[in-house]
Structures are given as C-alpha cells and as structure tokens.
Amino acid sequence: MSALALYQLVAVMLFCIGIYGVTWRRSLVGMLISVELMLNGAGLSIVAAAQLTPASAVLGQLATLLVMGLAAAEATLVLAIIIVIARRFETTETDAVPELKG
Amino acid sequence: MEVLAKIAFGMYALIILCGGAVTVTAQSLVRALIGLIATLFAVAGMYLLLAAPLIAFMQILIYVGAVCVLIFFAIMLTRASGEGKEAATPTARPAHQYANAVLVLLAPAVFLSWVIIRHPAKSVPVPAKVTVAELGKGLLEPYTLSFELISVVLLVAMAGAVLLIWEKRRKE
Known part of the structure; x- marks a missing residue:
C-alpha cells in the first residue's frame, strides 16, 4: 500500500471518529469538539493528497490553511450560539432543547 | 531514516486513534478536550512527516492555541458545576441509539476505505518540497x-x- 493510501486511511479514521462523536454526544460542546475532529481529518487528507501526488503542493497547503481559518470562524459562532442557548434554557444538553422556535 | 519515519507514523496514528476515542467517549468534557488536544498534536506530527512544517505550526497555533481555548471557554461559561460532566443525570440509552451510532461510524468508514484501497491514486513516494x-x-x-x-x-x-x-x- 502506498504512503498516500495510509495517510488517507488515517484521515478517514479521524473523520469517522468525529462523525460518531457528533451522533453520540449529548451536549452541544461535545458535538463542537467532534466537528473539530472531522475538520482535522479533512485537512490531513488534503495535505496528504497535495504532498504525495503530482498535483500542486502550494494549492493543497493553502487549502488546508483556509480550512483552519474556517474552523476558527465556525468555533467562534458556535460558542456564541451555545452561550445564547445556555442563557435561555440553562442547559446545553441536546435532549433538553428540542424546539426550534421558542 | 525510512524505518524511523514508519515508526513515527505508527506512533502518531496510535495517538490519533486513542485521542479520538477519548475525545468522543469521555464522560467529562474537560477530558474530552484533552483528548482532542493530543489528537491535534499527533496530526501536526503527521504534517511534519508530510514535509509541511508551516501547516504543522499553524495547526498548533490555530487549533491548540485558539480553538481549544475557545472550546474551554465554552465549557466554562455554560457549566455551573466544576466537574464538567456532560450530562447532569446520565440516563441509559435505548439499544437502537447504539445501533444507529455504530452504523453511522461504519458506513462512511467501510465505503471510503474501500474507495481508497480499490482505486489508489497515482502517488509519489517522497513528499513535495x-x-x-x-x-x-x-x-x-x-x-x-x-x-x-x-x-x-x-x-x-x-x-x-x-x-x-x-x-x-x-x-x-
């Protein structure tokens, strides 16, 4: 098996652990942590594909940098949403906040 | 050097697996965050192995330095108890929830691994500089x-x- 396939398999592992966490976690903060795992899997896959194939390496590394920037923006917004929910419902457990409109 | 790289790769993969398992299964959210930090460091190590040192440093700077601190703030600001337990009263879950979670874990894992192994892309053995x-x-x-x-x-x-x-x- 080539080195590229090994790196891609590790990235798939990260992604799947993350998606399992999103379904399994009971609180919004736990889901946020799992989403970060998934984004890391994506970043690792992009860098491996850029560095180990004849494709443009600069493009791949810059794409991963952009993914990191998006992850930071996403974490900021999710933090704000979690704080709003915590103030309104006084909990961040997903089972306790089933309504969308309230 | 070749052998050392393989050993390092195996070590990082092991840290990613264990850290990821801690991240999604730990009862305490603070422990889950520590697992996430370990995983992020191991991914940074993988970037170093791929000859992308700038990305590795950005990974540590942005993820461990900014995103993890932000998540820690989220835990701190939303939790009255200091223990950081995820659920105040952990209740047993019905069996179909276990089945769903395992299905969600296995479906993409099997499909994506099958695609990667059956249709390997044309790759070069040494990372680009x-x-x-x-x-x-x-x-x-x-x-x-x-x-x-x-x-x-x-x-x-x-x-x-x-x-x-x-x-x-x-x-x-």
Whole structure:
C-alpha cells in the first residue's frame, strides 16, 4: 500500500471518529469538539493528497490553511450560539432543547 | 531514516486513534478536550512527516492555541458545576441509539476505505518540497481572492458572535 493510501486511511479514521462523536454526544460542546475532529481529518487528507501526488503542493497547503481559518470562524459562532442557548434554557444538553422556535 | 519515519507514523496514528476515542467517549468534557488536544498534536506530527512544517505550526497555533481555548471557554461559561460532566443525570440509552451510532461510524468508514484501497491514486513516494516563500507568493498572487474572503469570513463571524450575545443582554 502506498504512503498516500495510509495517510488517507488515517484521515478517514479521524473523520469517522468525529462523525460518531457528533451522533453520540449529548451536549452541544461535545458535538463542537467532534466537528473539530472531522475538520482535522479533512485537512490531513488534503495535505496528504497535495504532498504525495503530482498535483500542486502550494494549492493543497493553502487549502488546508483556509480550512483552519474556517474552523476558527465556525468555533467562534458556535460558542456564541451555545452561550445564547445556555442563557435561555440553562442547559446545553441536546435532549433538553428540542424546539426550534421558542 | 525510512524505518524511523514508519515508526513515527505508527506512533502518531496510535495517538490519533486513542485521542479520538477519548475525545468522543469521555464522560467529562474537560477530558474530552484533552483528548482532542493530543489528537491535534499527533496530526501536526503527521504534517511534519508530510514535509509541511508551516501547516504543522499553524495547526498548533490555530487549533491548540485558539480553538481549544475557545472550546474551554465554552465549557466554562455554560457549566455551573466544576466537574464538567456532560450530562447532569446520565440516563441509559435505548439499544437502537447504539445501533444507529455504530452504523453511522461504519458506513462512511467501510465505503471510503474501500474507495481508497480499490482505486489508489497515482502517488509519489517522497513528499513535495514547498518553501514558505512559495506559500506566501501563492497566497498573494493566484489565490488573493480566497485570502481576502477568509478574512471577511472571520470578521463576520466575530461580529456575529458579538451581536448574538449583545442582543440578549440588552433585553434583560
């Protein structure tokens, strides 16, 4: 098996652990942590594909940098949403906040 | 050198697996965050093995330095108890929830692994060498638009976060 396939398999592992966490976690903060795992899997896959194939390496590394920037923006917004929910419902457990409109 | 790289790869993969398992299964959210940090460091090690040192440092700087601190703030600001337990009263889950979670874990894992193993891409054994100067040039010449857009996205996210919390406070 080539080195590229090994790196891609590790990235798939990260992604799947993350998606399992999103379904399994009971609180919004736990889901946020799992989403970060998934984004890391994506970043690792992009860098491996850029560095180990004849494709443009600069493009791949810059794409991963952009993914990191998006992850930071996403974490900021999710933090704000979690704080709003915590103030309104006084909990961040997903089972306790089933309504969308309230 | 070849053997050392393989040993390092195996070690990082093991840390990623264990850290990821801790991240999604730990009862305490603070422990889950520690698992996430371990995983992020191992992924940074993988970037170093791929000859992308700038990405590895950015991984540590942005993820461990900023995102993890942000998540820690989220835990701190939303939790009255100091223990950081995820659920105040952990209840047993019905069996179909276990089945769903395992299905969600296995379906993409099996499909994506099958695609990777059955249809291998044409790859080179040694990672490409990219200097930081080339990356900076790429960011400022062909990919300027995405560079500017990501800064706008970050600004909007920051302003949106402030706005979300501000409105709530004004009503009180």
